[in-house]
Amino acid sequence: MLAGKEIIIGLLKQAIASFNNTDQERQTIITDIDNYKTFLTNFTSPVAITQLSTEMLDRLVENIVPAENQATLVAKIKLLQDLMVEDADQNYQKNLAPEQLMIVEEVKELIIRTISKNQFLISVLNDKAGKAKTKYQELLTLIENNELIKESDYDLLAELVRNYCTVQFENTWDKVLTYLNVRNAEKLGMIFNGQSEKPIIAEESEINDQVALEVPVKPKAAPESERIEIKTAKLEQKLLDFIQKSREKYRAIISNPIEKEKVINTFFDELGFNYEHLDLALKNQLLLYRNVYQLKRLVDYLKSNQTITSNLNPGNLEALAYILSESNEIIIEKVLRQLVYVHDVSDPDLKKIINLMTPIFGEKGSKNFLANAKIFEQYGIDLQVIINSSINVLVVNNKKLREIVKVLSKYPVDIKGIIEKCAIAIGKADDLLIHNIKILENYGFDLTTFFAEKSSSYVILNCYYLAEKIDQIIEAGLGEEIHREPGAAGAILTRMIVKKVSYCFKNNLLTWEKASDSESLISKRVADSGYIIDEPEIRLLVAEHSILGALDDGYRPAIFSLTPLALIRRRTQFQFDQTVISRLKVFRVFKLAIDHGLSESEALLYAITYKTALSAAEYQNIKYIIEKLGG
Amino acid sequence: MIEYLKTFIITTKEYDYICDHLDSELILNLTVMQDNVCEVLQFLTSLGVKNLIAVLLYRPDLCFRDIDTLKEQFMRVDPQLLVNIINHNIDDLVCFSI
Numbered sequence: 001m002l003a004g005k006e007i008i009i010g011l012l013k014q015a016i017a018s019f020n021n022t023d024q025e026r027q028t029i030i031t032d033i034d035n036y037k038t039f040l041t042n043f044t045s046p047v048a049i050t051q052l053s054t055e056m057l058d059r060l061v062e063n064i065v066p067a068e069n070q071a072t073l074v075a076k077i078k079l080l081q082d083l084m085v086e087d088a089d090q091n092y093q094k095n096l097a098p099e100q101l102m103i104v105e106e107v108k109e110l111i112i113r114t115i116s117k118n119q120f121l122i123s124v125l126n127d128k129a130g131k132a133k134t135k136y137q138e139l140l141t142l143i144e145n146n147e148l149i150k151e152s153d154y155d156l157l158a159e160l161v162r163n164y165c166t167v168q169f170e171n172t173w174d175k176v177l178t179y180l181n182v183r184n185a186e187k188l189g190m191i192f193n194g195q196s197e198k199p200i201i202a203e204e205s206e207i208n209d210q211v212a213l214e215v216p217v218k219p220k221a222a223p224e225s226e227r228i229e230i231k232t233a234k235l236e237q238k239l240l241d242f243i244q245k246s247r248e249k250y251r252a253i254i255s256n257p258i259e260k261e262k263v264i265n266t267f268f269d270e271l272g273f274n275y276e277h278l279d280l281a282l283k284n285q286l287l288l289y290r291n292v293y294q295l296k297r298l299v300d301y302l303k304s305n306q307t308i309t310s311n312l313n314p315g316n317l318e319a320l321a322y323i324l325s326e327s328n329e330i331i332i333e334k335v336l337r338q339l340v341y342v343h344d345v346s347d348p349d350l351k352k353i354i355n356l357m358t359p360i361f362g363e364k365g366s367k368n369f370l371a372n373a374k375i376f377e378q379y380g381i382d383l384q385v386i387i388n389s390s391i392n393v394l395v396v397n398n399k400k401l402r403e404i405v406k407v408l409s410k411y412p413v414d415i416k417g418i419i420e421k422c423a424i425a426i427g428k429a430d431d432l433l434i435h436n437i438k439i440l441e442n443y444g445f446d447l448t449t450f451f452a453e454k455s456s457s458y459v460i461l462n463c464y465y466l467a468e469k470i471d472q473i474i475e476a477g478l479g480e481e482i483h484r485e486p487g488a489a490g491a492i493l494t495r496m497i498v499k500k501v502s503y504c505f506k507n508n509l510l511t512w513e514k515a516s517d518s519e520s521l522i523s524k525r526v527a528d529s530g531y532i533i534d535e536p537e538i539r540l541l542v543a544e545h546s547i548l549g550a551l552d553d554g555y556r557p558a559i560f561s562l563t564p565l566a567l568i569r570r571r572t573q574f575q576f577d578q579t580v581i582s583r584l585k586v587f588r589v590f591k592l593a594i595d596h597g598l599s600e601s602e603a604l605l606y607a608i609t610y611k612t613a614l615s616a617a618e619y620q621n622i623k624y625i626i627e628k629l630g631g
Numbered sequence: 632m633i634e635y636l637k638t639f640i641i642t643t644k645e646y647d648y649i650c651d652h653l654d655s656e657l658i659l660n661l662t663v664m665q666d667n668v669c670e671v672l673q674f675l676t677s678l679g680v681k682n683l684i685a686v687l688l689y690r691p692d693l694c695f696r697d698i699d700t701l702k703e704q705f706m707r708v709d710p711q712l713l714v715n716i717i718n719h720n721i722d723d724l725v726c727f728s729i
Contacts (some may be wrong), residue, residue: 281632282662315666322663356695358663359656388700390692392660424692424725429654462725464689497726505712511720 004179005143007172011160012140019133026122032059033118036111043111046096046104050081060110063117076103098371098398109330120163136160148187149180173293263292264324267299271309273320282321290325301329307336308361311351319358326362335366338373343383357391364395371398375405376419385420390427393419401426407434411447417455424462435532436461440490442534442584443470444483444568450490457490460497467532468611469497471582472512475612479572479580480565513611522596526589526610533588535571541587547600548590550629556583574608576625579618581608601626632662636687639672645684657691668694671701678705679714685721693729704729 035056042048052060057077061070080103096104139153157180161173264286268275275283286295302309302323312319323332339345339353359365372394376383386393393401404426408415418433425432440461441447450457463469473479473496482493504511515523533541542548555574559566574581586607593603604626609619637646650658661668671694672683680686686693693701705713708727716723 279632279635279662279665313666318663318665352697352700356664356667356697357660359659388696388704391695392692424690427692429657456728459725459728464722494726497723501716501720501723501726502712505715511723 004175004177005183007161007176008143008157008179009140011157011164012136012143014164015136015160016133016140029118029121033115033122036115036118040108040111040115043108046101047084049077049104049107050084052077052081052107060107060114063110063114073103073106077107080104098367101371102367146183146187149184154180257287260287260292264295267295267324268317268320270299271302271320273312273314273317275317277315278317278321282318282325286321286325294328295324298324298328301332305332307350308332308354311354313355316355319355322358323361326359327366331363331366332361335360335369338370339383342373342377345383349384349387352387353391353394356387357394360395366395368395368398372396372401375401379405379415379419381416381419386423389420390423392427393423396427400431403431404433407437408451411451413451414455418451418458418461421455421458422461430530432464433461435530436463436466438534439467439470439532442532443467444564444571445489446564449487453488453490457488457494460490460494465527467584467588469512471585472611473497473500474572474582475580477580479582480569483565483568513613515611516609522593522598522606525596526592529592531588531592533584533591537591538587541591545590545594545600547604547626547629548587551586551604552583554629555625576608576618576622579614579622581612585610604629633658633665635665635669636661636672639676639683640681641683641687649684649687652688653691660695661687661691664695667698670698671696674698674701675717678710680717682718682721686717689721690724 039048039051039056042051057074061074064070064073080100135156139156141147142149142153157176158173161176261283264283265275268278308323309320336350339350345353353360357365360369375381375398376386383394404419405415408418419426422433425436437447440450460466470482470493473482473493478496482496483489485492501511503509515527517523518527538552542552551574555576557569557573557575559570572583574583574586586604589607589610590603593606594600598606605623608622608626614622633650634646636649637643641649653661672686675683675686675693696704708729713724713727713729716727
């Protein structure tokens with residue numbers, strides 16, 4: 001109880017003392033503001049960060065809380081400055097990593113915040129200072145004399161605590177509020193019931209004695225006349241209303257978990273959602289991750305800018321809970337601005353994004369999206385296509401997306417077409433797209449020709465088991481058919497798969513061969529490994545296992561011309577009499593089988609027969625060949 | 632957070648498998664967008680799809696599509712063939728531009 005009073009008195013004295021700042025200090029702050037504004041005006045590209053002087057930087061980071069983070073940011077900024085200054089060919093300046101761009105953005109935000117804070121300081125120091133000082137002095141007198149506190153005094157104190165206790169705001173304000181509410185309730189009780197002062201006032205007199213030396217104490221009003229004055233019915237009601245209003249208003253800043261939950265419930269209510277229906281885990285997340293003050297600020301923002309709440313589906317409580325626990329008004333503004341003003345996203349699409357990819361408003365999601373948005377903009381990606389296929393691509397890891405663009409840039413490729421048609425592969429956690437491009441290359445596809453095909457052919461790159469599909473098409477004797485028409489291999493392969501799927505469905509057949517031992521560990525290992533093999537690796541494998549050398553020399557189709565089809569055939573097939581086996585499958589599965597602990601001959605038999613439908617005679621023939629090869 | 636998936640035709644064993652194999656970001660998305668995920672899974676179940684675990688493991692993107700858009704995309708393919716593909720070889724769905 002006394003702690004609250006001590007805090008208020010201490011803060012008021014601190015505020016009053018701040019008015020004694022000299023004109024010189026005021027001038028320094030004004031100069032600082034001017035410098036920061038000039039710097040900000042010139043901050044048109046990241047390279048401008050090199051112009052940030054050490055002195056300016058030191059003053060900027062003073063505004064970072066907690067203070068432990070100051071040195072880290074200074075180190076990051078200085079490193080970036082050094083890299084840019086030393087970068088003679090300006091590669092660094094042109095191709096900053098997302099983390100570095102974030103640092104640049106952080107500096108910008110810090111400057112804006114610092115300007116705002118300095119402007120507040122100036123407002124304290126300028127002509128209004130006199131009035132403010134008087135207000136603070138009057139309030140100090142009221143507190144010291146245990147007078148009734150008015151609603152405007154609550155506001156003034158809240159502002160004071162917010163400005164001077166940024167780190168411990170919630171705890172400090174809680175103590176202050178507890179003191180004020182109890183103090184006022186007792187005071188009102190005394191006024192209405194004509195009770196005498198309670199012992200607490202006597203305890204507090206010790207503090208009054210201490211502060212009386214420094215601040216002139218306003219004489220107490222005559223209690224009798226005060227009672228007569230306040231006891232009019234109108235004023236009584238007004239005071240009761242005020243107490244109720246104050247409680248309502250500041251309840252939001254209470255840190256007690258039970259109270260906090262009540263407040264969160266109220267917030268949901270204010271936003272038009274039912275908190276009671278929210279998942280328990282998400283309720284706990286809200287309680288754990290946010291203090292109520294931050295929540296209130298965000299709720300106020302969501303109420304004033306209703307883009308989020310008006311677009312959220314009424315039952316989408318989880319999305320609202322996510323936004324309340326993981327987002328803030330700055331992130332929301334940035335993301336919405338990017339979507340609406342830069343990408344011109346339509347209202348229905350905006351609604352989809354808000355409901356179907358809410359993490360775009362989280363810290364990580366927004367960072368990725370804002371960085372990805374530059375790529376989308378650069379290549380003219382139609383966000384509507386992404387939203388309707390794999391909306392997750394909006395927030396996909398930016399490093400991964402840049403890597404994909406980098407790989408694709410090696411070819412004369414329509415990057416827009418690839419990103420739009422392969423959104424499913426890009427949105428997956430692994431590097432499926434790059435993986436599949438390598439598979440096509442290994443199976444003899446000319447990538448330059450493939451990327452020159454119609455974008456509809458690119459859908460093949462979304463397959464999870466592309467290599468196994470090509471293996472089975474080769475083993476069905478259709479390997480050359482894929483490459484029959486120059487410049488259409490992707491389209492033909494896609495068409496073949498569609499036809500195979502449709503035919504097998506109509507005739508009640510199995511579309512793809514399954515491994516005979518599909519439940520065994522080795523089969524699962526082969527299926528899930530995602531391992532792909534290329535020619536250099538095949539050469540290493542052949543050098544290590546002589547049986548493979550003999551197989552490769554003796555059972556690849558002989559070619560009598562160097563036509564692309566003949567070369568592809570030799571590269572992708574083994575021929576055991578009339579039985580065609582995918583060569584890349586054999587090496588891939590062999591390697592995995594050896595790693596699994598099978599002997600050479602066991603591994604080779606397993607690899608050749610893996611997911612291949614063979615008659616008993618064909619199987620015996622292959623076994624015989626392996627024995628002949630020395631297995 | 633994604634226990635609601637058990638209300639669909641997903642066994643406890645499958646649920647545990649999903650939890651072990653899905654990455655944390657996907658689990659977050661399934662949690663945050665559960666309203667839409669439920670709607671999509673209900674729609675797929677109504678069509679006759681039984682292999683929902685394959686949907687979650689291989690085609691989670693379907694769960695985050697707007698239900699009307701998804702229905703429109705599905706209309707382009709014979710419904711029985713579509714269900715067969717999802718139930719047996721969901722990986723082939725991409726070749727039908729879905």
